[in-house]
Amino acid sequence: MFAHINHDFRMPTVFRFGVGAFATLAKEIETIGAKKVAIVSDKGLEKVGVVQRVVELIEPLSVPTVTYTNIAGEPTFQLLRDAVETLQAEKCDLIIGIGGGSALDVAKATAALCGKDDISSYLSGAKTIESRAVKCILLPTTSGTGSEVTLNAIFGDEEQQVKRGLVSPAFLPDAAIIDPELTISCPPRVTAASGVDAFTHAIESYIAIKSTPLTKVYSEKAMKLFTSNITRAVHNGNDLEARIGMSWVSSLAGVALANAGVGAVHALAYPLGGTFHIEHGVANALLMPFVFEVIGKTCTEEMIEVASFLQLGDYKSRPHQALKAVVAYMYQLLEDLDLPTSLSELGIDEGSLPMLAEQAAKIDRLLSNTPYKLNEQKILGIYQSAFKGREGN
Numbered sequence: 108m109f110a111h112i113n114h115d116f117r118m119p120t121v122f123r124f125g126v127g128a129f130a131t132l133a134k135e136i137e138t139i140g141a142k143k144v145a146i147v148s149d150k151g152l153e154k155v156g157v158v159q160r161v162v163e164l165i166e167p168l169s170v171p172t173v174t175y176t177n178i179a180g181e182p183t184f185q186l187l188r189d190a191v192e193t194l195q196a197e198k199c200d201l202i203i204g205i206g207g208g209s210a211l212d213v214a215k216a217t218a219a220l221c222g223k224d225d226i227s228s229y230l231s232g233a234k235t236i237e238s239r240a241v242k243c244i245l246l247p248t249t250s251g252t253g254s255e256v257t258l259n260a261i262f263g264d265e266e267q268q269v270k271r272g273l274v275s276p277a278f279l280p281d282a283a284i285i286d287p288e289l290t291i292s293c294p295p296r297v298t299a300a301s302g303v304d305a306f307t308h309a310i311e312s313y314i315a316i317k318s319t320p321l322t323k324v325y326s327e328k329a330m331k332l333f334t335s336n337i338t339r340a341v342h343n344g345n346d347l348e349a350r351i352g353m354s355w356v357s358s359l360a361g362v363a364l365a366n367a368g369v370g371a372v373h374a375l376a377y378p379l380g381g382t383f384h385i386e387h388g389v390a391n392a393l394l395m396p397f398v399f400e401v402i403g404k405t406c407t408e409e410m411i412e413v414a415s416f417l418q419l420g421d422y423k424s425r426p427h428q429a430l431k432a433v434v435a436y437m438y439q440l441l442e443d444l445d446l447p448t449s450l451s452e453l454g455i456d457e458g459s460l461p462m463l464a465e466q467a468a469k470i471d472r473l474l475s476n477t478p479y480k481l482n483e484q485k486i487l488g489i490y491q492s493a494f495k496g497r498e499g500n
């Protein structure tokens with residue numbers, strides 16, 4: 108148990124959390140001594156005025172600023188190339204990413220790729236990104252992917268119709284600034300989907316083969332805070348306490364993800380994103396109960412613990428009922444948060460399931476971190492159950 112050697116625990120250089128932390132961005136820019144700043148965000152955040160708020164905050168510093176908000180939907184490698192070309196030409200020495208996982212992933216990967224030759228070999232995964240020449244600050248507006256504290260950046264591969272993650276320590280920003288107030292404007296569906304995404308990070312990292320006693324502390328606290336805050340954050344977006352709670356969930360679960368990795372739920376979710384463009388959080392939320400019904404069988408102890416974190420009861424004297432309780436909780440979440448409950452509801456045709464299973468079975472990085480060995484046949488069975496939904500099984 109916990110025997111593997113690679114226990115290096117990674118965090119961004121600065122981790123700053125608090126209501127009002129957004130305003131400290133100006134000081135951070137001064138500390139870095141940036142000569143030219145790029146703000147990377149998406150169309151939705153531009154519309155709600157978030158990008159303008161950053162521009163106005165930087166204005167008194169008299170530092171030239173460019174904005175890159177060409178992101179609509181979850182990003183592709185093509186978009187990343189465009190962002191790198193554009194911002195490299197601008198010769199920015201600091202990239203500020205503000206947004207959900209989509210904008211943050213583009214911001215951190217762009218910062219790490221600016222100034223590098225032969226971008227394609229990094230994007231294909233043939234070469235690892237070892238260092239970053241451009242400074243980077245990340246501010247999340249969803250709770251969330253935890254992208255501000257992770258070593259991952261996820262992009263759609265349009266040619267192969269899959270989603271693929273790049274992983275590099277250079278993706279950790281110089282500063283992660285988490286201000287829960289930035290999430291107040293987040294609409295209910297995004298709050299629900301990204302919130303359950305964070306929960307998926309917490310529970311998957313908790314049972315992950317690469318988990319350690321240290322990462323489990325983060326996963327545990329994230330699960331405890333999730334259960335007491337998610338419903339309020341989704342159904343009353345102005346509830347600042349709930350937003351603060353969910354911002355912690357996102358960052359704590361993100362640190363756990365960064366250091367223990369995630370597993371099968373994510374492996375099965377990626378092909379749904381790549382082929383059918385289902386939002387990442389929605390795909391994870393929907394698949395989670397169906398995946399855990401299978402993989403949870405190998406982690407009875409952990410399921411007893413998780414049931415306790417989620418306040419589902421004490422299952423020590425009836426260990427084999429713990430998994431059932433956890434899975435029932437996951438199904439109930441979908442209903443309570445108005446999220447889709449079956450793949451058929453998402454308009455996916457049954458004939459595509461073998462192709463999805465074939466793609467998911469190839470994602471060894473995630474499947475090998477899951478304590479239940481899933482093969483293509485078993486993965487297909489999970490997709491089939493998820494297709495019908497809980498009622499249909």
Ligand SMILES: NC(=O)c1ccc[n+]([C@@H]2O[C@H](COP(=O)([O-])OP(=O)(O)OC[C@H]3O[C@@H](n4cnc5c(N)ncnc54)[C@H](O)[C@@H]3O)[C@@H](O)[C@H]2O)c1
Nearest residue numbers: 151152181207208209248249252254257259261292293387
């Ligand atoms: N890097 C990582 O470690 C990591 C982890 C998990 C997921 N991801 C990736 O992150 C992406 C998903 O990110 P996400 O779930 O945060 O959603 P997102 O970034 O795609 O945003 C979803 C929508 O919500 C809007 N939005 C975000 N914050 C808002 C706010 N405060 N107010 C109003 N609108 C707001 C955006 O404009 C967008 O239209 C996927 O591509 C996924 O693969 C990355």
